[in-house]
Amino acid sequence: MDVTVAIDCMGGDHGPTVTVPAALAFLRRHPGTRIILVGLPEVLEGVGREAATQFGERLTLQAASEVVGMDEGPATAMRNKKDSSMRVAIDLVKSGRAQAAVSAGNTGALMAISRFVLKTLPGIDRPAIATVLPTRKGQTYVLDLGANVDCEPEHLLQFGVMGAMLVASVEHIDRPSVGLLNIGEEAMKGNDVVKRAGELLRTSGLNFYGNVEGDDIYEGTTDVVVCDGFVGNVALKTSEGLAQMLATFLREEFSRGPLSKLMALVSMPVLKRFKHRVDHRRYNGAALVGLRGVVVKSHGSADAFAFEQAIHRAAEAAGNKLIERITQRMAAMDGVKA
C-alpha cells in the first residue's frame, strides 16, 4: 500500500499515549506505508529519535500549536484554532502530502473542519459518517450515523453511492449490495422520503437490494445499509446500549457467588472467543465520506489496538482509491439523474 496517513495525535480520551503507539505499530505491520504524526511539539519530542531511526523517511513529525477539546464547539474549533493538530492533519490531506487523516477527536469539529478544508466531491451535497458493524455473515457498513438529521431522497441516494464505493475499496467487494433501512420489506412501506429514495436507488445502477429492516443490519443481509443520520444514530446507540447491558448481565451472573465464579473460570476460553468475535475495537474507524479526501474518525475511547484499526481502514480506503471511485460513480450517474 503506497499511502501516507496523517494522524491527529492529540485527539481522543487518551491522546498520544494511544495514538502514537498505534501509529508505530501500524508502520511496523504495513511496509510501504507512511505516517505523519501531528501534535504539540513536546509530544513529538517524546516520540523522538529511536522511532525516527527505525522508520526513517516513513515517519514524519509535524508540529501543531493547538488542540481541539473533546467538548469544543465545531464553529469555535474551526475559527479559533487554525493550527490545531486536527486542522493541520486535514490540511495535509488537502495539500496532497497525505492521502488520509485519522483523528479520535470530537466528531462535530472533525466534520466541520474536514468539510471546510476539503469540500465535498462533485455531485455530493453533504458528507456522511459511515461505520462498520459485525454481522452473522461478516460485516455491514451503515451510513449516515448522525451528520445529516434531515435528509432528502437525493441524499440517501448519494449515501448509497458513497457506502458502496467505501465497501468496494476497503473490503474489496466488487459490486456491494445496498439496502435501504425501512420499517418493512415492501416498496410501499415507510415515510415519503424513504419511498422516493427507494425509487432513486432502484434506477441508480448500484447493486440495490431493496428495503431492509433493523434486524437485517446484524443479519448481514446487505453490504451497505443506507439511512438518514437521525435513524442511523439511534440504531447505533441503541445497539451500543443493548450490547453493554447484555455484557453487564453476563458478567453479573458469572460473578454471583463463588460457584458462578468458578464456572466463569472454567468457561473462560469460550467466553474469550465470544468476546473476541464481537470485540467492537476490531470495528473501530468511522469514515467521513463524500469529501475530497479520506478522513476517518476513531472512537474517542479507543485503545492502541482499536486506533490502529482506524488507521488501517483509512489507509485501505485511500490506497484503493475511494475518492476516485465515488467521483467516477457520481459522474456516471449524472446522465441518469438529469
Add this chain to the structure above:
Amino acid sequence: MDVTVAIDCMGGDHGPTVTVPAALAFLRRHPGTRIILVGLPEVLEGVGREAATQFGERLTLQAASEVVGMDEGPATAMRNKKDSSMRVAIDLVKSGRAQAAVSAGNTGALMAISRFVLKTLPGIDRPAIATVLPTRKGQTYVLDLGANVDCEPEHLLQFGVMGAMLVASVEHIDRPSVGLLNIGEEAMKGNDVVKRAGELLRTSGLNFYGNVEGDDIYEGTTDVVVCDGFVGNVALKTSEGLAQMLATFLREEFSRGPLSKLMALVSMPVLKRFKHRVDHRRYNGAALVGLRGVVVKSHGSADAFAFEQAIHRAAEAAGNKLIERITQRMAAMDGVKA
C-alpha cells in the same frame, strides 16, 4: 382485579394451542378476573366442559366464523371479515362486555380494526404502539413502534401522555419520567419535529426528563421513551437482530468441540439465569394506546407463557384505568395547549 379480557384465540403462529392454555393459566393465577375466549366453534368445543365447570361464569366462550390471516391486508381484514375472531374480540370491548382485548394476530389488521371500532380518545390524533423493554434498572416503555411513520410534534407529545399513563397503570409508578429520543442530550439537537416536540413536552406538566439517546433505552434512564414510529421500529428491530446474533455467537462458541460443550454444561446454571434475565417472553404484549379501550398485541410467535404475560398486561392496564387516565390527562392539558 375486577376485569374481563376478550381473547382472540385464532391469532398468532400457533393459534388456540397457545392462546387457550395461556388464558386458562391466567384465570387460575388471577382470581376475580374473567376471560371471554373468541374463536371458531370447533376450537371452542375443544376447550369444552372441564374448563367451563372449573371456572364457571369467569370463562365465556364466544363463537366467531372467520379468522384474519397473518399476512392479510388491514383493509380487506376490516371490510370482508366482520365476524373474525379479532373483530369480535374488539367489538366486545366496544360494547363494554370486556375491558380489554388481546390478540397475537397481524398488527396492521389489529390496529386498523381497533381504530375503526373503538375510535381514538379525545385529543388523541393517532393511536400508537407501545412496548416494554428490559433495562439495567428494570424496564422502559417505548412508543411509537411503527403505527405512525410521519409524526408532528403534537403527536410525540400525545405519545408522551399515553406512555406515561400506561406506565402509571401497568407498573404502578406515580409520575413516570418521559424521555424524548434524540441524537444528543442538548435541547438544540435533532431535527425540527423533535426540537418542537421537546418544547411541547417541557410545558406539558408531564415528568419530562429531556432528550435521551439510543443507549438510554437499555440504560433505563427514563420510564418512557417517545419517538416516531419509523425510528422506534428501527430501534426495536435492530435490538432484536443484535440480541439474536449475540445469542447465536454465544451458542456457537459453547458448542465448538467437546471441551466447549462440557464448559457449557458446567456453566448451565449461570447461562440459564442470564437467559431468564433477558427472556423476551417476559416482555411480551405491546399496547395499542390512544383508543377508547385497551388492546394488547402479543408477538405472533409467542408461547403460552409469553401470551399469558400479554393478557396480564392488558388486565393491569384496564384494571388500573388506563383509558380514564389518558382522558383526564389530555383534558387537563387542553388549557395549556389552547
